[in-house]
Amino acid sequence: MDKFTVLNGLVVPLDRANVDTDQIIPKQYLASIKRTGFAQGLFAEWRKDPQFVLNQPRYKGATILLGRKNFGCGSSREHAPWALIDYGFRCVIAPSFADIFFTNSFKNGFLPVVLTESEVDRLFHECNAFAGFRLVVDLERQTVASTDQSLSMRFDIDPFRKYCLLNGLDEIGLTLRHAQKISEFEARRKAQHPWYF
Amino acid sequence: MPQTLYDKLWDSHLVHTEDDGTALLYIDRHLVHEVTSAQAYEGLRTAGRKPWRVESVVATADHNTPTTNWDEGLAGVRDPFARLQIETLDANMREFGAKVYFPYLDKRQGIVHVIGPEQGATLPGMTVVCGDSHTSTHGAFACLAHGIGTSEVEHVLATQCLVTKKMKNMRINVEGPLARGVTAKDVVLAIIGRIGTAGGTGYAVEFAGSTIRALSMEGRMTVCNMAIEAGARAGMVAADEVTFEYLKGRKFAPKGAEWDHAVAYWRTLKSDPDAKFDREVTLDAREIRPHVTWGTSPEMVVAVDDAVPDPDKEKDSQRREGMERALEYMGLKPRTPITDIRIDKVFIGSCTNSRIEDLRAAASVVKGRRVASSVKLALVVPGSGLVKEQAEREGLDRVFRDAGFEWREPGCSMCLGMNPDRLSAGERCASTSNRNFEGRQGPGGRTHLVSPVMAAAAAIAGHFVDIRRWS
Numbered sequence: 001m002d003k004f005t006v007l008n009g010l011v012v013p014l015d016r017a018n019v020d021t022d023q024i025i026p027k028q029y030l031a032s033i034k035r036t037g038f039a040q041g042l043f044a045e046w047r048k049d050p051q052f053v054l055n056q057p058r059y060k061g062a063t064i065l066l067g068r069k070n071f072g073c074g075s076s077r078e079h080a081p082w083a084l085i086d087y088g089f090r091c092v093i094a095p096s097f098a099d100i101f102f103t104n105s106f107k108n109g110f111l112p113v114v115l116t117e118s119e120v121d122r123l124f125h126e127c128n129a130f131a132g133f134r135l136v137v138d139l140e141r142q143t144v145a146s147t148d149q150s151l152s153m154r155f156d157i158d159p160f161r162k163y164c165l166l167n168g169l170d171e172i173g174l175t176l177r178h179a180q181k182i183s184e185f186e187a188r189r190k191a192q193h194p195w196y197f
Numbered sequence: 198m199p200q201t202l203y204d205k206l207w208d209s210h211l212v213h214t215e216d217d218g219t220a221l222l223y224i225d226r227h228l229v230h231e232v233t234s235a236q237a238y239e240g241l242r243t244a245g246r247k248p249w250r251v252e253s254v255v256a257t258a259d260h261n262t263p264t265t266n267w268d269e270g271l272a273g274v275r276d277p278f279a280r281l282q283i284e285t286l287d288a289n290m291r292e293f294g295a296k297v298y299f300p301y302l303d304k305r306q307g308i309v310h311v312i313g314p315e316q317g318a319t320l321p322g323m324t325v326v327c328g329d330s331h332t333s334t335h336g337a338f339a340c341l342a343h344g345i346g347t348s349e350v351e352h353v354l355a356t357q358c359l360v361t362k363k364m365k366n367m368r369i370n371v372e373g374p375l376a377r378g379v380t381a382k383d384v385v386l387a388i389i390g391r392i393g394t395a396g397g398t399g400y401a402v403e404f405a406g407s408t409i410r411a412l413s414m415e416g417r418m419t420v421c422n423m424a425i426e427a428g429a430r431a432g433m434v435a436a437d438e439v440t441f442e443y444l445k446g447r448k449f450a451p452k453g454a455e456w457d458h459a460v461a462y463w464r465t466l467k468s469d470p471d472a473k474f475d476r477e478v479t480l481d482a483r484e485i486r487p488h489v490t491w492g493t494s495p496e497m498v499v500a501v502d503d504a505v506p507d508p509d510k511e512k513d514s515q516r517r518e519g520m521e522r523a524l525e526y527m528g529l530k531p532r533t534p535i536t537d538i539r540i541d542k543v544f545i546g547s548c549t550n551s552r553i554e555d556l557r558a559a560a561s562v563v564k565g566r567r568v569a570s571s572v573k574l575a576l577v578v579p580g581s582g583l584v585k586e587q588a589e590r591e592g593l594d595r596v597f598r599d600a601g602f603e604w605r606e607p608g609c610s611m612c613l614g615m616n617p618d619r620l621s622a623g624e625r626c627a628s629t630s631n632r633n634f635e636g637r638q639g640p641g642g643r644t645h646l647v648s649p650v651m652a653a654a655a656a657i658a659g660h661f662v663d664i665r666r667w668s
Contacts, residue, residue, distance in 0.1 A: 031282065034239075076328060099430045193462065
């Protein structure tokens with residue numbers, strides 16, 4: 001997994017609530033057995049509209065997506081963060097996320113940042129008002145700030161997830177450090193409830 | 198300390214906890230399908246890892262499989278990418294193994310959330326995961342069951358554990374009798390309408406109350422299935438006699454003395470009387486009417502005798518814009534009575550509503566009638582080969598066919614349109630599935646979520662009708 005430390009990136013605003021993973025990557029783009037190659041599927045239906053934000057030249061090269069509440073709801077498809085990453089995004093900022101999308105993101109070195117509704121409102125305003133609006137996302141310090149530091153917001157993150165992202169760690173390897181414990185648990189369970197095995 | 202059902206399930210699977218609460222949770226049952234597993238097996242192969250316990254894996258191909266052309270074998274899968282996913286699953290099963298695998302064309306193949314319970318591979322007290330968000334379905338058996346992403350699929354294969362954190366507890370109580378024609382689907386749509394599509398985010402939801410207790414296992418599965426549409430990864434119902442009765446004698450359910458031991462344990466799988474929930478919601482079942490979604494999120498739902506809502510009456514600007522966008526996509530005008538909405542297609546199927554009880558209910562509505570001439574296609578897609586077989590034994594296939602429905606092979610089909618069963622742009626569908634997102638059933642397609650009896654009645658009438666007035 002790629003490390004995530006500090007990201008200084010152009011921000012693209014997607015002003016819709018409840019963006020579901022069927023929109024992030026429609027099912028006609030899921031027909032692959034690889035983890036890459038999903039960029040063209042990203043928001044494929046919405047991108048047919050020339051006015052859609054991702055089609056606007058001012059947002060070309062953006063790496064930070066700004067969203068509204070309940071971002072990533074619906075299907076568990078991990079193709080959603082894969083498509084965002086393939087397109088060039090490394091971070092999405094929103095007031096809330098659906099649980100499965102949120103979890104999937106961390107597994108791929110992709111950072112979902114939760115800010116308050118009013119903080120997100122403020123960022124939408126800045127983004128719309130100033131072409132080329134960039135943010136600096138600093139995972140170590142847990143801050144989202146404008147490049148001139150005039151705006152700075154703090155976000156929360158689970159210490160374990162932060163540690164894995166900062167170091168780009170393979171979670172399976174980490175879990176297998178507890179292999180002995182898992183085996184013992186399994187043996188106890190099998191003795192007590194053999195019908196599950 | 199009194200515990201909720203979720204607390205009990207959590208505690209009984211806890212292998213390890215980090216200081217920040219991140220936990221390793223042991224997984225009993227891992228359901229695998231063709232669309233979200235290929236990359237996970239590839240990851241194992243690349244890292245030189247082996248599955249921890251292949252006996253936990255139950256696999257099938259369901260998401261992209263055609264519901265026609267089965268007589269042509271694999272050649273009947275016209276989409277080369279779909280065929281590649283099916284063949285890749287076949288190859289991964291040969292290489293890595295499973296407790297049981299129902300490949301494409303097997304007569305026991307079907308939607309993964311239908312076949313798990315049907316085979317007795319879903320048992321009370323289990324943790325169940327699958328790379329599919331509707332895994333919440335299995336919570337109907339007092340399981341902790343939820344959807345996971347592909348990286349987690351790989352993690353569970355390699356370690357038999359999930360890295361996760363404990364969710365909060367919510368209980369949704371539904372009390373009282375349901376009116377005639379009002380079903381489990383209407384109950385869960387009413388719940389989603391009440392708490393919203395993100396209302397359950399961060400929670401494990403227990404569905405309780407006399408209405409839930411009175412539901413069959415099929416009905417409880419329908420309710421738990423759509424917990425995710427209210428944002429809750431896991432929905433669950435306490436185990437009781439209905440649960441045991443359903444499971445007894447099924448292929449992978451325990452037998453003999455082991456069955457008795459299991460049932461004795463399963464009887465403890467309910468919330469203690471004084472258990473504390475972080476949030477409780479109560480609905481009066483007598484007030485629940487047949488529901489129809491009008492928009493592009495399952496929370497955009499009203500009763501059949503209501504009208505399409507008017508965005509101008511919505512004060513919250515973000516919500517108003519969402520409603521306006523949804524109405525434009527759906528091609529609907531505010532204040533249109535729901536029963537005036539005409540439909541082009543009907544889909545009866547999906548992990549929400551494709552079980553035998555659903556098909557019986559729908560068949561009872563269409564029996565002796567004809568699908569309206571304005572309806573281009575009315576599809577019935579049984580949830581599994583065994584459901585199909587059972588329905589055919591009961592003559593339900595004839596009832597549907599005689600009425601003008603197509604009777605198809607099992608699979609996820611038009612719920613997500615990864616196979617050839619899709620809506621064309623602008624087509625409007627009465628669907629028993631679970632998501633009315635933009636393009637879900639086909640690019641530009643318009644989905645209205647309803648119960649099987651409501652879908653069946655809409656097929657006959659050509660528009661939505663209030664099933665309570667159906668004679």
